[in-house]
Amino acid sequence: MSVGxxxxxxxxxxxxALIGYLPVGFPSVEGSIAAMAVLVESxxxxxxxxxxxxxxxMDGPVIQDAAVRALAGGVRLKDIFTAAREVSGAxxxxxxxxxxxxxLRYGVERxxxxxxxxxxxxxxxxxxxxxxxxxxxxxxxxxxxDKVFLVAPSSTPERLEAVTSQCRGFVYATAVMxxxxxxxxxxxxxxxxxxxxxxxxxxxxxxxxxxxxGDQAAEVGRFADGxxxxxxxxxxxxxxxxxxxxxxxxxxxxxxxxxxxRRSRS
Amino acid sequence: xxxxSNVPAYGRFGGFGGRYVPEALIPALEQLEExxxxxxVDPEFVGELERLQRTYTGRPSxxxxxxxxxxxxGGARVILKREDLNHTGSHKINNVLGQALLTRRMGKTRVIAxxxxxxxxxxxxxxxxLLGLECVIYMGRKDTERQALNVARMRLLGxxxxxxxxxxxxxxxxxxxxxxxxxxNVGTTHYVLGTVxxxxxxxxxxxxxxxxIGVEARQQVLDLVGRLPDAVLACVGGGSxxxxxxxxxxxxxxxxxxxxxxxxxxxxxxxxxARFSAGIxxxxxxxxxxxxxDEDGQTVESHSVSAGLxxxxxxxxxxxxxxxxxxxYRAVTDVEAMEAFSLLSRTEGILPAIESAxxxxxxxxxxxxxxxxxxxxxxLSGRGDKDVHTAAEWFGLIGGDGSARLPDDDGAKGLGVQx
Numbered sequence: 195m196s197v198g199x200x201x202x203x204x205x206x207x208x209x210x211a212l213i214g215y216l217p218v219g220f221p222s223v224e225g226s227i228a229a230m231a232v233l234v235e236s237x238x239x240x241x242x243x244x245x246x247x248x249x250x251x252m253d254g255p256v257i258q259d260a261a262v263r264a265l266a267g268g269v270r271l272k273d274i275f276t277a278a279r280e281v282s283g284a285x286x287x288x289x290x291x292x293x294x295x296x297x298l299r300y301g302v303e304r305x306x307x308x309x310x311x312x313x314x315x316x317x318x319x320x321x322x323x324x325x326x327x328x329x330x331x332x333x334x335x336x337x338x339x340d341k342v343f344l345v346a347p348s349s350t351p352e353r354l355e356a357v358t359s360q361c362r363g364f365v366y367a368t369a370v371m372x373x374x375x376x377x378x379x380x381x382x383x384x385x386x387x388x389x390x391x392x393x394x395x396x397x398x399x400x401x402x403x404x405x406x407x408g409d410q411a412a413e414v415g416r417f418a419d420g421x422x423x424x425x426x427x428x429x430x431x432x433x434x435x436x437x438x439x440x441x442x443x444x445x446x447x448x449x450x451x452x453x454x455x456r457r458s459r460s
Numbered sequence: 461x462x463x464x465s466n467v468p469a470y471g472r473f474g475g476f477g478g479r480y481v482p483e484a485l486i487p488a489l490e491q492l493e494e495x496x497x498x499x500x501v502d503p504e505f506v507g508e509l510e511r512l513q514r515t516y517t518g519r520p521s522x523x524x525x526x527x528x529x530x531x532x533x534g535g536a537r538v539i540l541k542r543e544d545l546n547h548t549g550s551h552k553i554n555n556v557l558g559q560a561l562l563t564r565r566m567g568k569t570r571v572i573a574x575x576x577x578x579x580x581x582x583x584x585x586x587x588x589x590l591l592g593l594e595c596v597i598y599m600g601r602k603d604t605e606r607q608a609l610n611v612a613r614m615r616l617l618g619x620x621x622x623x624x625x626x627x628x629x630x631x632x633x634x635x636x637x638x639x640x641x642x643x644x645n646v647g648t649t650h651y652v653l654g655t656v657x658x659x660x661x662x663x664x665x666x667x668x669x670x671x672x673i674g675v676e677a678r679q680q681v682l683d684l685v686g687r688l689p690d691a692v693l694a695c696v697g698g699g700s701x702x703x704x705x706x707x708x709x710x711x712x713x714x715x716x717x718x719x720x721x722x723x724x725x726x727x728x729x730x731x732x733x734a735r736f737s738a739g740i741x742x743x744x745x746x747x748x749x750x751x752x753x754d755e756d757g758q759t760v761e762s763h764s765v766s767a768g769l770x771x772x773x774x775x776x777x778x779x780x781x782x783x784x785x786x787x788x789y790r791a792v793t794d795v796e797a798m799e800a801f802s803l804l805s806r807t808e809g810i811l812p813a814i815e816s817a818x819x820x821x822x823x824x825x826x827x828x829x830x831x832x833x834x835x836x837x838x839x840l841s842g843r844g845d846k847d848v849h850t851a852a853e854w855f856g857l858i859g860g861d862g863s864a865r866l867p868d869d870d871g872a873k874g875l876g877v878q879x
Binding site for chain 1: 478479480481482483484485486487488552626627632635636639640643645646647740742743744746751753754755757758759796875
């Protein structure tokens with residue numbers, strides 16, 4: 195099921211959606227699914243279920259570290275279907291975020307079919323641009339899945355048009371040039387990118403990369419349709435002394451962020 | 461397995477290649493392609509590059525016939541293309557000078573590069589020094605340890621060397637880190653990718669900057685022996701020296717093109733970098749090509765005595781040459797490569813890079829198959845100065861503390877006999 199209705203509901207509440215990323219398999223498959231459940235309970239609207247990958251060129255140290263540990267722990271690609279089932283069962287949107295090769299290896303059509311069967315909404319593809327995505331676009335359309343492609347501050351008007359015209363669900367705006375990771379300032383570049391993107395699409399535009407506090411979520415929520423948080427959430431788990439503590443810290447941060455998106459336009 | 465029938469042909473070799481990178485990099489790749497395509501038809505750029513090749517690199521590089529080595533190749537005639545004699549000691553300078561000039565044309569002031577053995581890093585640091593560009597080289601921690609002298613060379617040339625501690629701590633992880641840097645600094649920085657892989661236009665552009673190798677060698681062989689060679693052999697890591705020497709011969713149907721991959725401890729051992737023996741098509745570092753991967757699409761770590769061939773993927777044009785049947789690829793083990801390394805050193809007085817020694821080992825095989833009438837052209841892509849430490853350890857010439865070990869010392873091994 196598309197995340198479109200979830201984002202529409204948030205829009206009707208006059209607030210940005212909160213989108214939270216966690217990799218499946220860290221600290222364990224069960225532990226990561228429990229953590230995703232905590233996100234949903236704490237007010238996250240859409241969960242980005244991350245696929246740990248051996249060569250994550252778009253990720254900073256926090257997510258790289260979690261991916262390495264998840265892979266060392268034996269996480270398998272099929273575990274994301276279990277996670278998608280749990281997340282969608284809990285009432286949140288379940289989007290899978292993955293580098294392209296695992297999907298290619300699994301088989302694009304087979305992946306799409308299995309994702310639908312698990313209740314997944316679609317894919318966010320950080321290293322797959324629409325120009326190279328013919329096979330995925332066909333499979334996604336056939337299976338009624340969301341296709342979330344990325345735009346960046348460097349995107350030209352021609353690229354914004356080409357990318358947004360192929361998106362479904364929302365458009366993922368990477369707020370700053372660089373890899374994932376919390377940043378002190380999420381700034382004006384994001385606002386400008388969202389405005390430029392809106393000139394080409396009526397889809398929701400969600401902003402990712404860098405948000406780590408409720409105040410930042412509120413700031414971004416003023417102009418974006420969704421606030422995407424990754425590294426800050428992952429760090430709650432990677433830096434915790436125990437799983438229990440990690441979940442506690444995760445819940446607290448998710449609630450702070452959820453509060454942020456709810457007060458941003460009031 | 462994916463089908464490639466419905467992907468656009470743009471930037472592809474058959475079904476291989478493409479541009480699998482974050483959107484943030486697409487404008488930079490578009491700019492690079494535009495500036496490159498204009499430059500190669502601009503007499504000013506072409507003239508400058510030719511001048512540098514002649515007065516700085518030392519082109520044309522010579523060919524050398526090696527009859528004493530050829531006795532170990534079934535008596536076939538063996539001719540080496542001496543890219544080892546280029547300034548900085550390998551073919552890598554051909555590509556780097558081209559890209560450094562493009563960097564200047566794009567108005568960028570900083571270059572970054574990945575390196576495995578250090579040859580590409582040294583070449584990039586050299587070009588950066590020559591053109592006054594800021595330079596950062598990413599190198600896997602494991603490679604900084606086995607190629608310590610090249611780290612020092614790069615730093616002496618004014619480059620910053622960053623040791624990469626992620627993943628397997630080798631070349632593929634250095635590439636990852638270079639991409640991360642590039643995404644963050646693309647406004648001022650050009651990524652001087654060192655081989656014929658990565659997102660379009662790199663595979664085609666890097667090949668074209670190396671194409672001079674085959675253009676020169678083809679004429680030189682014709683002048684020397686009066687006919688084309690029966691086979692052209694080159695080692696294949698990413699595959700730049702091989703594409704450089706192969707490309708001019710692609711239309712010469714009688715000439716076999718043979719790429720030699722790193723067989724490590726043997727393909728059956730699992731510890732190797734024989735992508736065409738054990739890899740399957742997939743995406744790594746921006747290109748759809750052969751990748752060593754597990755059933756979940758996770759990259760499998762490669763292994764080789766040669767840091768420059770220790771890479772789990774390969775340039776997409778090689779994948780196309782394999783699938784189209786125009787080129788053939790074989791795996792050469794560490795042991796075979798080191799035997800060839802020793803043989804060339806002792807029979808001809810030429811210390812080859814361990815990478816290039818894989819091509820020499822291939823010549824020993826192919827020469828024995830073809831016999832005395834055959835003419836083999838081998839790309840000697842680099843010199844072995846950087847490998848003296850590795851080779852000395854391999855042959856037991858130094859002890860664990862780095863001190864010399866002479867023949868009557870305990871544990872010393874004879875040269876020319878593999879471990």
